[in-house]
Amino acid sequence: MGVKKKKETQVTSLTVCHQDLETLRSLADVEGKNLASLLLHCVQLTDGVSQIHYVKQIVPLLEKANKNGKCDPTIRSCLDILAGIYLSLNLKNPLKKVLASSLNDLPEFFLTEATQSFTSRLQEELNTTTDLYSYRKVIDNISSCMENFDLGRSSVNNLLENVLHYLQKSLIEISEENRKLAGNHIVQTQLMNDLLVGIRVSVMLVQKVQGFQRLHLKSSPTWQSMCGLLSIFTKFLSDDDLLQTIQSTSGLAVILFIKAMFHPPEKIPDLISSLLLRSVDHTSIPEWLLNCCRSLCCADVSQSALLFLCQGTLTMLDWQDGRMGPSGEALLLDTVRVLFTLSSQIKESTLEMFLSRILASWTNSAIQVLESSSPSLKDRLNGNSDVVRRLLEYVYTHWEHPLDALRHQTKTIFRNILQMHQLALEESGSDLAADGFIFQLTESLLRLEWHSKGKYTCLGCLVDYIGIEHILALAKTIPSQILEVMGDQSLVPYASDLLETMFKSHKSCLKSQAVDSTWIDKWHETWVSPLLFILCEGNLDQKSYVIDYYLPKLLNCNPESLSYMVEILQTSADAKIGSYDSRGALGALMACLRTARAHGHLQSATDAWRDLVSSARIKQGLIHQHCQVRIDTLGLLCESNRSTEIVSTEEMECIQFFITYNLNSQSPGVRQQICSLLKKLFCRIQESSQVLYKLEQSKSKHEPENELTRQHPSVSLQQYKNFMSSICNSLFEALFPGSSYPTRFSALTILGSIAEVFPVPEGRVQTVYQLSHDIDVGRFQTLMECLTGTFEEVKILAFDLLMKLPKTFVQFQDSEKLQGLFQAALELSTSTKPYDCVTASYLLNFLIWQNALPSSLSAYLKTQRVACGDGDKSAALVESNTLIVIKCLLENLEEEVSRAENSLLQAAASFPMYGRVHCITGALRKLALNSLQLVSEWRPVVEKLLVTSYRLSAVVSPVIQSFSPEGLIPMDTDAESASRLQTILNEIQPRDTNDYFNRAKILKECDSFDLEDLSASVPNIDTSAEIKGKEGKTCDVTAQMVLVCCWRSMKEVALLLGSLCQLLPMRSVPESPDGLLTVEQVKEIGDYFKQHLLQSRHRGAFELAYTGFVKLTEILNRCPNLSLQKLPEEWLWNVLEEIRCSDPSSKLCATRRSAGIPFYIQALLASEPKKGKMDLLKITMKELISLAGPTDDSQSTVPKVHALNILRALFRDTRLGEIIIPYIADGAKAAILGFTSPVWAVRNSSTLLFSTLITRIFGVKRGKDELSKKNRMTGSEFFSRFPELYPFLLKQLETVANTVDSDTGELNHHPSMFLLLLVLGRLYPSPMDGTCSALSMAPFIPFIMRCGCSPVYRSREMAARALVPFVMMDEIPDTIRTLLAKLPDCTDRCFRQNHIHGTLLQVFHLLQAFSDSKYRMNTYFQQELADVAVCTKAKIWLAKRQNPCLVTRAVYIDILFLLTCCLDKPSKDNQPVLEHLGFWEEVRRIILESELITGFPYTFTVPGLPQYLQSLTKLAVAAVWAVAAQAGEQARDVPISFSRLLESSFPEVRLLTLEALLERFSAAASGLGEKGLPPLLWNMGGTFLILAMKESHPECLCKILKILHCMDPSEWLPQTERCVHLTPKEFLIWTMDIASNERSEIQSEALRLASKVIAHHMQTCEETRDLVAPNLKQWVQLVLSSCGDHLPTESRLAAAEVLTSTAPFFLTNPHPILGLQDTLALWKRVLTLLQSEEQVIRDAATETVMTAMSQENTCQSTELENFSTAGQKGLCSRLFISHGCLPPVVTSLPRELVGVKLGIAFQKKGVPPPLPQMETQASGS
Secondary structure: OOOOOOOOOOOOOOOOOHHHHHHHHHHOOOOOOOHHHHHHHHHHOOOHHHHHHHHOOHHHHHHHHHOOOOOOHHHHHHHHHHHHHHHHOOOOOHHHHHHHHHHHOOOHHHHHHHHHHHHHHHHHHHHHOOOHHHHHHHHHHHHHHHOOOHHHHHHHHHOHHHHHHHHHHHHHHHHHHHHHOOOOHHHHHHHHHHHHHHHHHHHHHHHHOHHHOOOOOOOOHHHHHHHHHHHHHHHHHOOOOOOHHHHHHHHHHHHHHHHHHOOOHHHHHHHHHHHHOOOOOHHHOOHHHHHHOHHHOOOOOOHHHHHHHHHHHHHHOOOHHHOOHHHHHHHHHHHHHHHHHHHHHOOOHHHHHHHHHHHHHHHHHHHHHHOOOOHHHHHHOOOOOHHHHHHHHHHHHHOOOOOHHHHHHHHHHHHHHHHHHHHHHOOOOOOOOOOHHHHHHHHHHHHOOOOOHHHHHHHHHHHHHHOOHHHHHHOOOHHHHHHHHHHOOOOHHHHHHHHHHHHHHHHHHHHHHOOOOOHHHHHHHHHHHHHHHHHHHOOHHHHHHHHHHHHHHHHHHOOOHHHHHHHHHHHHHOOOOOEOOEOHHHHHHHHHHHHHHHOOOOOOHHHHHHHOOOHHHHHHHHOOOOHHHHHHHHHHHHOOOOOOOOOOHHHHHHHHHHHHHHOOOOOHHHHHHHHHHHHHHHHHHHHHHHHHHHHHHHOOOOOOOOOOOOOOHHHHHHHHHHHHHHHHHHHHHOOOOOOOHHHHHHHHHHHHHHHHHOOOOOOOOOOOOOHHHHOOHHHHHHHHHHOOOOOHHHHHHHHHHHHHOOOOOHHHHOHHHHHHHHHHHHHHOOOOOHHHHHHHHHHHHHHHOOOOHHHHOOOOOOOOOOOOOOOOHHHHHHHHHHHHHHHHHHHHHHHHHHHHHHOHHHHHHHOOOHHHHHHHHHHHHOOOHHHOOOHHHHHHHHHHHHHHHHHHHHHHHHHHOOOOHHHOOOOOOOHHHHHHHHHHHHHHOOOOOOOOOOOOOEEEEOOOOOHHHHHHHHHHOOOHHHOOOOOOEEEEOOHHHHHHHHHHHHHHHHHHHHHHHHHOOEOOOOOOOOOOEOHHHHHHHHHHHHHHHHHOOOHHHHHHHHHHHHHHHHHHHHOOOHHHHOHHHHHHHHHHHHHHHOOOOOOOOOOHHHOOHHHHHHHHHHOOOOOOOOHHHHHHHHHHHHHHOOOOOHHHHHHHHHHHHHHHHHHHOHHHHHHHHHHHHHHHHHHHHHOOOOOHHHHHHHHHHHHHHHHHHHOOOOOOOOOOHHHOEEHHHHHHHOOOHHHHHHHHHHHHHHHOOOOOOOOOOOOOHHHHHHHHOOEEOOOOOOOOOOOOOOOHHHHHHHHOOOOOHHHHHHHHHHHHHHOOHHHHHHHHHHHHHHOOOOOOOOOOHHHHHHHHHHHHHHHHHHHOOOOOOOHHHHHHHHHHHHHHHHOHHHHOOOOOOHHHHHHHHHHHHHHHHHHOOEOOOOOEHHHHHOHHHHHHHHHHHOHHHHOOOOOOOOOOHHHHHHHHHHHHHHHHHHHHHHHOOOOOOOOOOHHHHHOOOOHHHHHHHHHHHHHHHHHHHHOOOOOOOOHHHOOOHHHHHHHHHHOOOHHHHHHHHHHHHHOOHHHHHHHHHHHHOOOHHHHHHHHHHHHHHOOHHHHHHHHHHHHHHHHHHHHOOHHHHHHHHHHHHHHHHHHHHOOOOOOOHHHHHHHHHHHHHHHHHHHOOOOOOOOHHHHHHHHHHHHHHHOOOOHHHHHHHHHHHHHHHOOOOOOOHHHHHOOOHHHHHHHHHHHHHHOOOOOHHHHHHHHHHOOHHHHHHHHHOOOOOOOOOOOHHHHOO
């Protein structure tokens, strides 16, 4: 938010040659007033910016000289020198443009002389420049002469013949050099850029030089050069080895040159048409053209060449006003036909991008032609024409394309289609909105699902053209519909843009039609009311995105709407405060105010609070339960559209209040937002303080303006200082030992922001606050302790903060303390705890920057301090210190590696070496290695570092490369176990002689280091003797210890070597004085990575080796050394050859998903320059796909597995982006065919590849719905992107369908059916698809239906799910009726249950999709479903006992149940459809004849019984509710009673019945039921009591207890004695016994029920209260035991709810029932729950506190308003007084009792809590 300094422009100064300099000196006059003197002064300056000032004086000086009427030799010489200066300047130098601009104003008198000078100088350059790599400078000069420079253009015109010849020569030579240097990416890139510039300059010449207007002499040198250039461009156009931008520009040049050279011009359109259609008649074109463009005149022109010719046609020909006549119109139509053909053929992403741009360009040209075209063309380009239909198809298939730029082009095309249609209709004068094409287009767009991104952009274009009224008439609720989808992040930008377009259009329309201001009410109702509903009632994501995207746009459009929103939300804020999962109206209010202020609609926060919202309401928002409300309120305080707005006293108080309660937020996102907002506030303080300082200095007597405070500036500045000191005090207090990670993260981040925003003052700059002034010894120690934690983020923040403190800080000068820290860092670097070495790295990096470090190292270093060189002393000091530290670490590392070579086990247990390497890498990364001063000292260190790294790697690699690295050594410690495994160990690594394999596995731990020792000793680091390990302790060395040591060592070595390659400058030759790494060393590092990536088997090791290897390959591809540049290519061919050969002696790992091999190839390919042709990727993909394809050779199994695994890695690599897309179809084929392999390894790898491809094609699954529309694609889009998959999938599906069910009934399961159905299930038809598309989805439908006959249950289910998206929504009823007709009648003798089941599943899923559709409430929907119900009724026998199969019976009953749910609604003035059809009678008959009535002759061994029971029960319950709803109070003719269902012996029946009853009882208890309980459920308490006593099924018992809890105890408690022979007291004891002994979910419900019973007794008469008093002790113990952290969330949540419900009786009762000890124990559990790590439990406990505080006898409202510490003590004092005692400990309770959650309880009462007089974190740990 702070003001950024404008970046200073760097201008390279101009110079002249020695001869010109002498000439200027000789011509300069004594007074220094002539032009020569001016130029002499100019060229003697070294500052380019100053020279610009002199250049601008040239023309005014010449204007004075012009008055003399002569051009003397001095001026002539100066003009010649100016020409030389101009041509010597770099193209991008601002001086060149300034000079050209000045010379454009040259007096006419001097123009001739100046032109001659420029011409001669340019001629000299053209003649003398012969170096290939200097051509570019001359070409740039020609370009600059043509660009807005009259003198230059005249000079080029004079030398046109020479210039053309030069361009021809340079292009030929550069292209030949480029061909010779194939493979040298760096030089090739430079040469190709030179070619591109040369072509562009050639095009510019033809366009801007007058000499081309009449070019007739075919024998002239100019003509010959033109023909030569045209030949070159034609060659470039067809050369696929060149960059596509060169090919594209060549296409433009070809068309332009033909246009300039071909005569007569009238025949040019016909000629170009024949070129595009590849139908050139060689006899009808000139010979010169045939010679120049022979490759374009044949039939086999490449796709890219055709594409770029189309681009040239549209760009270079004059389409304006139809100047080319009918032949131009024909060319326009031919061009688009060619583009449509190319669209179906081109699949490469870059060419697709070009194609979309060219199509958009075509629509622009069509618009130009249509403005004055013939009626026939208008007929062929209106909305109903074939061309527009195909354009729309292109838009529909590409508007979801993954490339943003391509999606943007579809929007341009769609908008242009509308304009074309409008132009085509202009003569008819019809209304655009009423036009049939537009109306149909609008309707089809509105019918689309809202998950389609293209829908938004196209609707936005329609609104721009026809206005919003017509769309609102068709879809009145469209604002609400769009707001509903704004919970999906991917759709939010599109939705908000569409809404903005709509409400702006609506506002303009209403204002233009209105006669008064009432229009705003209609606008508010349409656009603001749905917004307010979402803000108050929408889900969390929805609200967030609406606030971030929609609200600012709405307020910017109509700022006056803010007061309307605030007024509505203020009235709702008290009633809808919100909770932890709901923002409520208060949250919506804060969001609106925050957005308004951030966008400048609220000028002052203080004024806003005074006028719109109270300060108490602000504080209420700052401690709201919902985190986003707190963030929005903080944003209101911190954000402002003006960075210099004064921060008011009220704002500072509120910020201090906020920090007290919000540092320990558990959400990372919330923490980041808090820190970001506070940084904005600090920037405001810093910026506004500068304004205040200026006011103070000027001592202005003027009254301050609104944005300034009304007090003296010095008072405001002092307030700022006090506020910042107070903030820092709070933050440092929060860093107490043991504080939580969130607290430390927040505090350190905010402190870092303060140090950054308030820098150390330099010069005249004043700063209102300096953090270093508030840091004493204790706080410095606190920051050092933060480096010792386990979280690296905290270490980073603490380190960065320390580095931001001034170097003169007193704590940095204490040599003794630095010495102790260095000792600690060395100890930590060899700790066995991995996070200790990270601490050591940060400690060492901190020490490196200290001046006092070298003197403190004398006790530890064998090396001497090296002398600092000249130059920057600070940089030299850091370099010197880094070198010393690395030498020290390296010496220790060498010694430890030597010891590890003798015993790796000893190293793993006592001195793992990875910590040393980690510290070395960390030190190197902080150093600027490209500007080292001590190069000679660094070289031996680097060499030693490499040697030591290789030695370390050799020690640990046997473990990492073994076949089972995770369990290489025995974890047993007895000799017998060790001897048993000796043989295995020798087999794994027979070459290894390390005693790691041959010695006992029991060691003594020596010199171990415990981080706790450091934490204890850091406060007093005076001597190193205090930091010691615990020696002599015996420990077992486990496999895990060795493995951690080994793979972490490999990881650190890999990262070190990668960093060395990336950071260190390279030596071109060994004896070179610069650079640290030699070519040979780089090759050695590459060989190291190659070995370990291809041979390691531990994933952690090869993944991290990959990280280092990527750094190396990126360097190699940019390296100017050709031998290094070629290395990745050589490595790639070698590994591909090794994979292809599959030699048995190969060390490549074929298991573990090919281990590091995919990573190796991935690194080699991903680092290939993306701007090139990606040849390595193309060749590799071709090779891998051929290896992965089906073969008959059994020897090809291992190569195939490798190929599949590598393909998977490449398809997953996001860096390859769209480059990999063209290979997806082949990859999918390989995966599907590989799934049919008899070899398990191939099938496994194929499955993994297939899964990756599904994600790559359809996107990452972001929801639980497997077939979410966000992860689906229309069939036309899918098959247009992967057309090769259409015939392949269709053929494969046909094969599967033909073999799915044999006539003999044998199981014949085709392996690839699963994959095929999985792909097809993710496709769906779009209403926008063309009816005659060549890629129609209809052919798939019969095959999918046949797959439903599979004998495999899962396959039938998948076929049913896959069928749904293939059937259009309005075709579903007909499809269902067709499927139902296929079902057998009851009289049929021969049928298969598998076929019936598959068909019924398809009917069920289609019906489900139709019932969920938007047609739900339409008459069409009801009529279609009624017809389906009639067809269903005809096959009703399948639901009865006539059908012996329970599985098919169950599905049929599910269909009946679905129909009852959809159709059981009465239509207008009619009875329900089902009643009319006699449907309920059939259902009733099914139930009465079912096993629910007659009993079950089955056992669970019968297939399908559980499904059947569940389906039948659901239908029975639905029938009972239907009868009950019609019968009213007298439930007559119920087919089956609930009691009978509950008495069933099958738990499935009881469970479903109980769930249905629980839903009704819960609704009645919460008051949500419309009419309370139906009569059918009255007096059921006794039934549930009996059930509870005998129920043995846990879930059923849980539901029964829940129902009893929902019922009023007064209804059923008196019945316990009669029904279950237990008194109420005995029933309570039984309930508590269940709560003590049963499983957790039953315990929770039993506890709730027991508590409700106890609360009921407490509320009734004294007698019953005394009755249960003896059992309260057991209840208290039960509650206490339910609050333990080890228990499930459900148990603790139940305990919190129980404490809330019983608080008035036991926690705050003025007449205590429990003893003091029990009451305090319950309060202690409340505090425990308040500190739970789970948000839901903390919020439930907050409700307990709120309930307690709302009791009048605990806290009066007057006390709430002044709730000080004394008031807090008063609350607890009354608790003790009510028990007749007041012990001294009362004074210590409020500190624990009052915390963040109590603050939340206060805000529910509408009162802000006090600032506690204690450490911030005491209540929020």
